[in-house]
Amino acid sequence: MKRAIIAGVAALSAASATVLDLKISIRNTYSVVHVNVGTPAVDHALLYDTGSSTLWLVDSTCTTTNCPNFSGFNRTTYNVSASRTGQEYSSVPGSIDYSGGYVSGVLASDIAKVSYTSFKQTFAAITYSTWSTLPADGFLGLASSSIAFPNTTSFFENLMNLHLADQPRFGLYPGSGVSTVANPSPANNGILTFGGSREAEYACGKVKFVDLEVPFQVYKTPLQALTIINKSGNQTKTYNQTWSGDVVVDTGSGSIYVPQDYIEDIYSATPWTFANISHGYRPLCTDFTDDWSVALTLGFPGAEQTYTVTGSMLAVPGYVDDEHCFPPFNYWSSQNIIVGANWLRNFYSVFDYGSFDPEHYNVRIGFAPLKPEYLPKV
Numbered sequence: 001m002k003r004a005i006i007a008g009v010a011a012l013s014a015a016s017a018t019v020l021d022l023k024i025s026i027r028n029t030y031s032v033v034h035v036n037v038g039t040p041a042v043d044h045a046l047l048y049d050t051g052s053s054t055l056w057l058v059d060s061t062c063t064t065t066n067c068p069n070f071s072g073f074n075r076t077t078y079n080v081s082a083s084r085t086g087q088e089y090s091s092v093p094g095s096i097d098y099s100g101g102y103v104s105g106v107l108a109s110d111i112a113k114v115s116y117t118s119f120k121q122t123f124a125a126i127t128y129s130t131w132s133t134l135p136a137d138g139f140l141g142l143a144s145s146s147i148a149f150p151n152t153t154s155f156f157e158n159l160m161n162l163h164l165a166d167q168p169r170f171g172l173y174p175g176s177g178v179s180t181v182a183n184p185s186p187a188n189n190g191i192l193t194f195g196g197s198r199e200a201e202y203a204c205g206k207v208k209f210v211d212l213e214v215p216f217q218v219y220k221t222p223l224q225a226l227t228i229i230n231k232s233g234n235q236t237k238t239y240n241q242t243w244s245g246d247v248v249v250d251t252g253s254g255s256i257y258v259p260q261d262y263i264e265d266i267y268s269a270t271p272w273t274f275a276n277i278s279h280g281y282r283p284l285c286t287d288f289t290d291d292w293s294v295a296l297t298l299g300f301p302g303a304e305q306t307y308t309v310t311g312s313m314l315a316v317p318g319y320v321d322d323e324h325c326f327p328p329f330n331y332w333s334s335q336n337i338i339v340g341a342n343w344l345r346n347f348y349s350v351f352d353y354g355s356f357d358p359e360h361y362n363v364r365i366g367f368a369p370l371k372p373e374y375l376p377k378v
Contacts, residue, residue: 017166024190027135029179036113038083046140051250053148056124057138071135086110094150101131122152143218168353171197174345203348203368210299219249224297228269232291239269245335253340255330263331282324288315
């Protein structure tokens with residue numbers, strides 16, 4: 001069966017390379033893009049995720065018990081029997097365990113279409129999901145195919161394999177829309193670009209790149225330092241620390257996740273204490289000011305880069321009400337840091353593979369501050 005899928009892909013691979021722009025919309029705080037799947041084509045809203053690798057769709061056979069939906073948005077399921085070009089392979093089951101949910105299902109393949117570009121895509125047809133609040137039809141995983149659902153290729157690597165990408169990179173402008181309690185699904189102007197990048201339009205200055213850890217699985221690079229400088233009081237407070245860990249770039253995450261061992265000291269340099277936060281204190285959005293900043297120094301020694309955001313750039317309203325903002329840091333058991341959407345929304349990001357050939361990937365990631373007119377705004 002796998003040989004048949006590959007043969008079908010090869011038959012569609014003669015199209016010319018291109019640059020594909022997918023508009024990013026916001027649904028109840030989640031950022032999604034749209035991809036058509038099947039013949040006739042059916043539009044699907046997908047959560048784009050650099051922390052995972054699989055394109056998956058909720059299958060039409062999945063019951064409300066196995067795939068509950070409390071998101072407030074209808075889901076368009078994948079129906080293989082309604083597509084002239086679709087196939088499902090019950091002999092190839094699999095599952096994906098995320099930090100926020102779990103899915104399982106079977107291998108599928110069909111024609112995907114973005115703009116005027118059509119191609120064969122393997123994905124997972126999901127028959128069980130715990131993503132009950134996800135206001136989307138599935139995920140668009142953008143990390144390495146090496147950790148994807150069995151016998152599937154990640155969406156962007158598939159585009160490169162089929163010579164449908166002008167360059168071996170994709171770029172991300174998340175958009176200026178900000179979800180609030182009053183308006184959880186605001187208008188947005190974000191763009192996810194495959195086969196190129198648009199830093200000339202969105203970035204203020206050059207994109208600064210760092211190399212990733214090998215073998216490539218997720219977008220992970222060594223941590224060199226985390227520095228917080230707070231001048232908001234009568235005395236400047238500074239936190240400057242490094243440890244043996246990495247930084248993972250994950251668009252599917254929200255807050256900045258740091259090791260539990262350091263969370264208390266990290267908060268000591270902010271306007272709050274971890275003790276208060278851990279007991280339910282809700283930070284006022286007015287405390288997120290330009291008087292304090294967070295800098296991450298990433299990359300391998302001798303080639304590291306430092307990226308800085310101010311407190312005001314980390315303000316995410318909606319913690320019960322729109323006068324209170326979510327705490328900027330959460331903790332977890334790993335020694336790594338995760339930077340998610342709340343950090344990434346302040347930068348133009350470029351994910352550069354360095355080559356179309358998986359044997360010669362030299363994956364790096366780069367960030368540039370956004371031009372003022374493209375920064376998030378309520």
